[in-house]
Amino acid sequence: KAGVTQTPRYLIKTRGQQVTLSCSPISGHRSVSWYQQTPGQGLQFLFEYFSETQRNKGNFPGRFSGRQFSNSRSEMNVSTLELGDSALYLCASSLGTSPLYEQYFGPGTRLTVT
Amino acid sequence: AQSVAQPEDQVNVAEGNPLTVKCTYSVSGNPYLFWYVQYPNRGLQFLLKYITGDNLVKGSYGFEAEFNKSQTSFHLKKPSALVSDSALYFCAVRYSGGYQKVTFGTGTKLQVIP
Secondary structure (H helix, E strand, C coil), X not given: CCCCEEECCEEEECCCCCEEEEEECCCCCCEEEEXXXXXXXXXXXXXXEECCEXXXXXXXXXXXXXXXXXXXXXXXXXXXCCHHHCEXXXXXXXXCCCCCCCCEECCCEEEEEC | CCXXXXXXXXXXXXCCCCEEECCEECXXXXXXXXXXXXXXXXXXEEEEEECCCCCEEECHHHXXXXXXXXXXXXXXXXXXXXXXXXXXXXXXXXXXXCCCCCEECXXXXXXXXX
């Protein structure tokens, strides 16, 4: 079974631009979560989607948004990029939102903002 | 609020020796506890989880973890460390009831010395 895929793997943007990252979950997984990973802050939860609805949201500004499509694929968007948005963005999928389910992570998208 | 703590930023152990990576969690409801491992430039990989039942949980690559309710701990262990175990290890918690997000610890870098 194919794992979680994320595109693109690497991205370089300038301040003020916007970016869209994509995540395809494992087949049959309906929950997708997004995380931001930085050396200083560790893994920070962004949001979780299930059945095209946002079920949970972390403490990030409104510049960070996401959505999920009917095939469970998900995108996240960051508008008006800031230098501090440089990070590894990880997507994780699971069968559902139950705490019984472990998450399966993609390789991440490395975003660099200059 | 749910939280996990990994008190050690780094753990060094000689190859062949037993290893322990520590994790404690906040007491709030019924915790579901997870361990993940991250190799350089990769996403996180699921190792094991505690849901209920036996306090000793066995996972991938020879790892195991012991759930201790009285000490609110969930330490990761392995009887004999391999150099290939060198990686970043994350403990995570999710609570039952509603749509609870997953909270990750700050990570512990494990260095296995040949």
